[in-house]
Amino acid sequence: MTAIAPAPLFDHLRRLTNSRGTFEHACFAEPRPEHGFCTDDMARVLVVTTREPDPERTLNGLAGTALRFLDEAQALTGPCRNRMDSVGRWLDEPDVLDAWGRCLWALGTAAAQSGVAHVRRSAVMQFDRGAQARSVWPRAMAFAALGAAELLTVQPDNRAARLLIIDYSAGVAMPNGDLAWPWPEPRLTYANAVLPEAMIAAGVTLEDASLQQRGLDLLGWLLDNELTNGRFSVTPVGGSGPGDPRPAFDQQPIEVSSLADACARAATVDKGVVWLDGIRAAAAWFQGDNDAGQLMWDPETGAGFDGLHADGVNRNQGAESTLAVLSTLQQAQRFSIVSQ
Template identity: 30%
Template sequence: MRRITDDTGIFQHTKFGVPDRSKGYTTDDNARALIAAVLLYKKDQDTVSLDLIHTYLSFIHHAQNEQGNFRNFMDYSRSFLEDNGSEDCQGRTLWALGFALSYSSILPDNLLNTCRYLINQALPHIEKLGSPRAVAYAVVGLSYLIKTPGALTYSFPYPHTPSTAEEKAFLSKDFITGLIERIAVRLHNQYNRTKGDGWNWYEDSLTYGNSMLPWALLRAFKLSGNAALKHTAKESLDFLASRTFAREGYYKPIGSHGWLLRGGEPALYDEQPIEACEMLLTCREAASVLQDPSYLQQADLCYAWYTGHNSLNLPLIDPQSGACYDGIHSSGLNLNQGSESIISFSIAHLVTHHG
């Protein structure tokens, strides 16, 4: 991560691990990198990791427009190429900011306050999100705020009690809890409208970021106690697992060249590193919430995908640099090492080996 990060942020793409400046940066990648950098700082509490957190958070701050939405694509000259990023970008960024706030016990107050400010600016737009994945990312991110003591108020270096109406309305716990419940139930209702005939999913296709949907409902269940959310999360996660864990005993994500359409067969390639990471995180959450250790075994298989227990029996980790290749395609490994792949493996490795 450090090698492909400059003073602006993390580069989107590389050519065999060397930053491709022509492709610039994205908020998506800097948000994911923020999660990885926080995990690195949790492990080492070193100045290098803290500097990375500053860089990625500064990028996200610059990405937020005056309305509170996040722009996504930035060219190498530091100019954003759009006024608003995708809905998925909004959700992913909230995930990262909420995750960072969950480490309020170790991160400096100035970083935490920046996260709080950015989330508060983005909140008015969350309920309008239509993309199921955007909703899922947002639910996961916002749930960290409710579960983390002190996450909802600015940190002051002296005793302070909110006094103005604006201060009292800042990151309202009741509002955020209600928002999580409403958009999670909306996801649950979409599932019920779509499932049937052995197809236990939220849409008529399995594409990218699939595991985020059941993960979001698991997180929402922990907050609300709504058993229907728990049931949908388990049923849909088990369905996803039935389509992504091969009979031979390894993890095989849905191929990005065609995906899996209802009633069809899954595309074999390309297998993307981000899918293994997000499925690993979801399975670990499921093991905890559902009190079922078999999900930990699935999480371990997701990690093993990176190290060679996969459809090609090839490790995706560059033995010289430690970076992650960009996936598995029909003729072998994609030897590029983009930020999404490197970050995904970093998160998977840190969560698996350092909690």
């Protein structure tokens, strides 16, 4: 008998979180407070908790913790700090790197999807603050554009979000004309699928069919590159370029969850079965359909394992990997993906 992919479990995420935030690292299942917190993870916490259907009270509490953390991370002019130590001291200065973009992604998602009125209102105010800034980094702008697209679904007249997504679209790299390597960078690096996902989202928001199709085409190419016989063999932590051998390691859960998110967005605007196949392959990767044939999560607690190696699994259960499996299973549930 077939079954829907497993539901996300938030037990381990709760264990990693205290009143200040979600600890970035763990030794196996045990949180490591000495490594502190980061905005990147707290943005992901806000995303998964606010887009969870019918969240229980504790998830709303986690969302509130994440929203407060992101508020403290932001400068009044928009840039974000990323790293906080275990006692609440910021360790860096505000900037417009990926943490800024992920912060806006999360705030836009919360504004559009949270069932808590206070969270929605606060998220809009914080988004407007962050959207004063711009970044030269493609992934940072892509994440920010995803947040703007989310916010515009519920506030189509939000000026800050619209200006941001217009500026993002103006900076998207034009097609390079290379059919063998159409990727806008010489190598795949990290969170790769966010680049085509943002193109799709911006194309839909701005009613720019050309930009939307460019995103779909680029995501289709990326899926072809990352899939081997229907199984994800994703870009390793060191990146990959034309002709690099596969499989390659270490593979990171964030690559898989980014692909699931991008395929989910593509599936809302295009009926191609390839997008559902991508979500299915992402969920299956965590369940052992990967290059090592190993489970990449703990189905008892919902924890994600930190990395897939050639000789096995890094069984530390940090925030990024846990949030990656939660996000992926949410998308599988959303599209009623059948477990393999």
